[in-house]
Amino acid sequence: SQKIEQNSEALNIQEGKTATLTCNYTNYSPAYLQWYRQDPGRGPVFLLLIRENEKEKRKERLKVTFDTTLKQSLFHITASQPADSATYLCALGNDYKLSFGAGTTVTVRA
Amino acid sequence: GAVVSQHPSRVICKSGTSVKIECRSLDFQATTMFWYRQFPKQSLMLMATSNEGSKATYEQGVEKDKFLINHASLTLSTLTVTSAHPEDSSFYICSVLPGLAGGPTSTGELFFGEGSRLTVL
Numbered sequence: 285s286q287k288i289e290q291n292s293e294a295l296n297i298q299e300g301k302t303a304t305l306t307c308n309y310t311n312y313s314p315a316y317l318q319w320y321r322q323d324p325g326r327g328p329v330f331l332l333l334i335r336e337n338e339k340e341k342r343k344e345r346l347k348v349t350f351d352t353t354l355k356q357s358l359f360h361i362t363a364s365q366p367a368d369s370a371t372y373l374c375a376l377g378n379d380y381k382l383s384f385g386a387g388t389t390v391t392v393r394a
Numbered sequence: 395g396a397v398v399s400q401h402p403s404r405v406i407c408k409s410g411t412s413v414k415i416e417c418r419s420l421d422f423q424a425t426t427m428f429w430y431r432q433f434p435k436q437s438l439m440l441m442a443t444s445n446e447g448s449k450a451t452y453e454q455g456v457e458k459d460k461f462l463i464n465h466a467s468l469t470l471s472t473l474t475v476t477s478a479h480p481e482d483s484s485f486y487i488c489s490v491l492p493g494l495a496g497g498p499t500s501t502g503e504l505f506f507g508e509g510s511r512l513t514v515l
Binding site for chain 2: 288329333380387
Protein backbone atom coordinates (compact mmCIF):
# COMPACT_ATOMS: atom_id res chain seq x y z
CA SER A 285 0.00 0.00 0.00
CA GLN A 286 1.09 3.57 -0.56
CA LYS A 287 3.00 5.30 2.18
CA ILE A 288 3.78 8.98 2.72
CA GLU A 289 6.40 9.99 5.27
CA GLN A 290 7.33 13.46 6.38
CA ASN A 291 10.82 13.69 7.77
CA SER A 292 10.21 14.58 11.35
CA GLU A 293 7.35 15.37 13.59
CA ALA A 294 8.84 18.67 14.73
CA LEU A 295 11.39 21.18 13.48
CA ASN A 296 12.68 24.08 15.58
CA ILE A 297 14.66 26.83 13.89
CA GLN A 298 15.90 30.33 14.54
CA GLU A 299 14.20 33.26 12.89
CA GLY A 300 15.85 34.18 9.61
CA LYS A 301 17.08 30.65 8.88
CA THR A 302 15.77 28.32 6.21
CA ALA A 303 13.49 25.48 7.21
CA THR A 304 13.66 22.38 5.03
CA LEU A 305 10.95 19.76 5.23
CA THR A 306 10.99 16.39 3.50
CA CYS A 307 8.18 14.34 2.07
CA ASN A 308 8.96 10.80 0.89
CA TYR A 309 6.54 8.38 -0.65
CA THR A 310 6.48 4.75 -1.71
CA ASN A 311 4.21 2.57 -3.81
CA TYR A 312 2.73 5.60 -5.48
CA SER A 313 3.12 7.53 -8.73
CA PRO A 314 1.38 10.85 -8.14
CA ALA A 315 0.51 13.22 -10.93
CA TYR A 316 1.10 16.14 -8.60
CA LEU A 317 2.14 17.00 -5.09
CA GLN A 318 0.84 19.77 -2.88
CA TRP A 319 1.87 21.43 0.34
CA TYR A 320 -0.59 22.78 2.90
CA ARG A 321 -0.25 24.75 6.09
CA GLN A 322 -2.37 23.84 9.11
CA ASP A 323 -2.66 25.89 12.27
CA PRO A 324 -3.89 24.25 15.50
CA GLY A 325 -7.62 23.55 15.43
CA ARG A 326 -8.00 24.84 11.87
CA GLY A 327 -8.40 23.36 8.44
CA PRO A 328 -5.41 23.14 6.07
CA VAL A 329 -4.63 26.03 3.75
CA PHE A 330 -3.19 25.41 0.30
CA LEU A 331 0.33 26.72 -0.35
CA LEU A 332 1.83 25.24 -3.48
CA LEU A 333 1.22 22.62 -6.14
CA ILE A 334 3.92 21.00 -8.24
CA ARG A 335 3.27 18.56 -11.05
CA GLU A 336 5.22 15.42 -11.89
CA ASN A 337 6.88 17.06 -14.88
CA GLU A 338 8.07 20.04 -12.86
CA LYS A 339 11.28 20.12 -10.85
CA GLU A 340 10.84 23.25 -8.80
CA LYS A 341 8.22 25.82 -7.86
CA ARG A 342 8.55 29.05 -5.94
CA LYS A 343 6.11 31.34 -4.23
CA GLU A 344 7.45 34.28 -2.28
CA ARG A 345 9.65 32.75 0.47
CA LEU A 346 8.55 29.20 -0.30
CA LYS A 347 10.28 26.75 -2.61
CA VAL A 348 9.23 23.22 -3.46
CA THR A 349 11.16 20.59 -5.37
CA PHE A 350 9.80 17.33 -6.72
CA ASP A 351 12.03 14.39 -7.63
CA THR A 352 9.96 11.53 -9.03
CA THR A 353 13.04 9.29 -9.25
CA LEU A 354 13.82 9.65 -5.57
CA LYS A 355 10.08 9.82 -4.79
CA GLN A 356 10.72 12.85 -2.69
CA SER A 357 9.67 16.46 -2.31
CA LEU A 358 11.54 19.12 -0.38
CA PHE A 359 9.76 22.16 1.00
CA HIS A 360 11.84 25.20 1.95
CA ILE A 361 10.83 28.26 3.93
CA THR A 362 13.54 30.89 3.52
CA ALA A 363 14.07 33.84 5.88
CA SER A 364 11.71 32.17 8.33
CA GLN A 365 9.56 34.23 10.67
CA PRO A 366 7.72 33.34 13.89
CA ALA A 367 4.48 33.69 11.90
CA ASP A 368 5.60 30.70 9.82
CA SER A 369 5.17 28.47 12.89
CA ALA A 370 2.58 25.85 11.93
CA THR A 371 2.22 22.26 10.80
CA TYR A 372 3.00 21.66 7.14
CA LEU A 373 1.37 18.79 5.29
CA CYS A 374 2.38 17.26 2.01
CA ALA A 375 -0.31 15.68 -0.11
CA LEU A 376 -0.03 13.51 -3.20
CA GLY A 377 -2.68 13.16 -5.82
CA ASN A 378 -3.87 11.63 -9.01
CA ASP A 379 -7.05 12.92 -10.62
CA TYR A 380 -8.74 14.67 -7.72
CA LYS A 381 -8.09 12.51 -4.67
CA LEU A 382 -5.35 13.43 -2.22
CA SER A 383 -3.41 11.36 0.28
CA PHE A 384 -1.80 13.30 3.12
CA GLY A 385 1.31 12.88 5.18
CA ALA A 386 1.13 13.28 8.95
CA GLY A 387 2.79 16.69 8.83
CA THR A 388 5.83 18.39 10.27
CA THR A 389 5.36 21.02 12.97
CA VAL A 390 7.68 23.97 12.49
CA THR A 391 8.45 26.34 15.33
CA VAL A 392 10.39 29.50 14.48
CA ARG A 393 12.10 31.12 17.46
CA ALA A 394 12.46 34.89 17.55
CA GLY B 395 -10.02 32.70 -3.02
CA ALA B 396 -12.64 30.15 -2.25
CA VAL B 397 -14.39 30.18 1.05
CA VAL B 398 -15.72 27.04 2.65
CA SER B 399 -17.90 27.36 5.70
CA GLN B 400 -18.19 24.47 8.13
CA HIS B 401 -20.63 24.34 11.02
CA PRO B 402 -20.58 23.71 13.92
CA SER B 403 -16.96 24.30 14.80
CA ARG B 404 -17.31 22.43 18.08
CA VAL B 405 -19.93 20.01 19.29
CA ILE B 406 -20.22 17.92 22.40
CA CYS B 407 -22.82 15.20 22.51
CA LYS B 408 -23.84 12.21 24.55
CA SER B 409 -23.08 8.70 23.44
CA GLY B 410 -25.83 7.28 21.26
CA THR B 411 -26.98 10.57 19.78
CA SER B 412 -26.53 11.74 16.20
CA VAL B 413 -24.65 14.82 15.11
CA LYS B 414 -24.90 16.68 11.80
CA ILE B 415 -22.04 18.72 10.38
CA GLU B 416 -22.61 21.09 7.47
CA CYS B 417 -20.14 22.13 4.81
CA ARG B 418 -21.00 25.03 2.53
CA SER B 419 -19.15 26.28 -0.49
CA LEU B 420 -19.70 30.04 -0.49
CA ASP B 421 -17.85 31.17 -3.58
CA PHE B 422 -18.63 28.61 -6.22
CA GLN B 423 -20.56 25.53 -7.06
CA ALA B 424 -18.95 22.30 -6.03
CA THR B 425 -19.84 19.05 -7.70
CA THR B 426 -17.42 17.26 -5.45
CA MET B 427 -16.72 17.66 -1.75
CA PHE B 428 -14.58 15.51 0.51
CA TRP B 429 -14.90 14.57 4.16
CA TYR B 430 -11.81 13.86 6.25
CA ARG B 431 -11.20 13.03 9.86
CA GLN B 432 -8.04 13.82 11.73
CA PHE B 433 -6.80 12.45 15.03
CA PRO B 434 -4.18 14.41 17.04
CA LYS B 435 -0.75 14.45 15.39
CA GLN B 436 -2.00 12.25 12.57
CA SER B 437 -2.67 12.86 8.92
CA LEU B 438 -6.01 13.67 7.40
CA MET B 439 -7.79 10.45 6.52
CA LEU B 440 -10.23 10.60 3.65
CA MET B 441 -13.57 9.20 4.73
CA ALA B 442 -15.69 9.72 1.65
CA THR B 443 -16.18 11.63 -1.55
CA SER B 444 -19.47 13.48 -1.68
CA ASN B 445 -20.98 13.82 -5.14
CA GLU B 446 -23.81 16.24 -5.80
CA GLY B 447 -27.01 14.44 -6.67
CA SER B 448 -25.66 10.94 -6.19
CA LYS B 449 -24.48 8.62 -3.46
CA ALA B 450 -21.23 9.26 -1.68
CA THR B 451 -18.22 7.08 -2.32
CA TYR B 452 -16.79 5.75 0.93
CA GLU B 453 -13.22 4.76 1.56
CA GLN B 454 -12.42 1.26 2.70
CA GLY B 455 -13.14 0.74 6.35
CA VAL B 456 -15.57 3.65 6.69
CA GLU B 457 -19.08 2.58 7.67
CA LYS B 458 -21.54 4.26 5.35
CA ASP B 459 -24.46 3.59 7.68
CA LYS B 460 -22.67 5.32 10.51
CA PHE B 461 -21.38 8.31 8.58
CA LEU B 462 -24.26 9.49 6.43
CA ILE B 463 -23.39 11.97 3.72
CA ASN B 464 -25.87 14.03 1.80
CA HIS B 465 -24.93 16.38 -1.04
CA ALA B 466 -28.29 17.69 -2.09
CA SER B 467 -27.11 20.91 -3.71
CA LEU B 468 -24.01 22.26 -5.40
CA THR B 469 -23.14 24.32 -2.33
CA LEU B 470 -23.99 22.09 0.61
CA SER B 471 -22.84 18.72 1.86
CA THR B 472 -23.70 17.30 5.26
CA LEU B 473 -22.09 14.59 7.34
CA THR B 474 -24.20 12.93 10.01
CA VAL B 475 -22.46 10.81 12.60
CA THR B 476 -25.18 8.43 13.74
CA SER B 477 -25.30 6.81 17.17
CA ALA B 478 -22.03 8.48 18.10
CA HIS B 479 -19.64 6.80 20.50
CA PRO B 480 -16.54 8.15 22.28
CA GLU B 481 -14.27 6.58 19.67
CA ASP B 482 -15.93 8.82 17.06
CA SER B 483 -14.49 11.85 18.82
CA SER B 484 -12.26 13.52 16.27
CA PHE B 485 -11.69 16.55 14.10
CA TYR B 486 -13.85 16.35 10.98
CA ILE B 487 -12.91 18.53 8.02
CA CYS B 488 -14.61 19.02 4.70
CA SER B 489 -12.98 20.22 1.53
CA VAL B 490 -14.23 21.50 -1.78
CA LEU B 491 -12.84 20.89 -5.24
CA PRO B 492 -13.52 23.85 -7.53
CA GLY B 493 -14.89 23.07 -10.94
CA LEU B 494 -15.65 19.66 -12.28
CA ALA B 495 -13.55 16.79 -10.95
CA GLY B 496 -10.85 16.05 -13.46
CA GLY B 497 -12.03 18.84 -15.71
CA PRO B 498 -9.88 21.56 -17.25
CA THR B 499 -10.63 24.00 -14.46
CA SER B 500 -9.63 21.55 -11.76
CA THR B 501 -6.03 21.85 -10.59
CA GLY B 502 -6.54 19.48 -7.71
CA GLU B 503 -6.24 22.28 -5.20
CA LEU B 504 -8.61 21.76 -2.31
CA PHE B 505 -10.23 24.44 -0.20
CA PHE B 506 -10.85 23.29 3.33
CA GLY B 507 -13.40 24.24 5.91
CA GLU B 508 -12.30 25.23 9.37
CA GLY B 509 -13.13 21.82 10.75
CA SER B 510 -15.55 20.54 13.37
CA ARG B 511 -14.32 19.19 16.68
CA LEU B 512 -16.64 16.41 17.84
CA THR B 513 -16.46 15.20 21.42
CA VAL B 514 -18.67 12.28 22.38
CA LEU B 515 -19.12 11.78 26.11
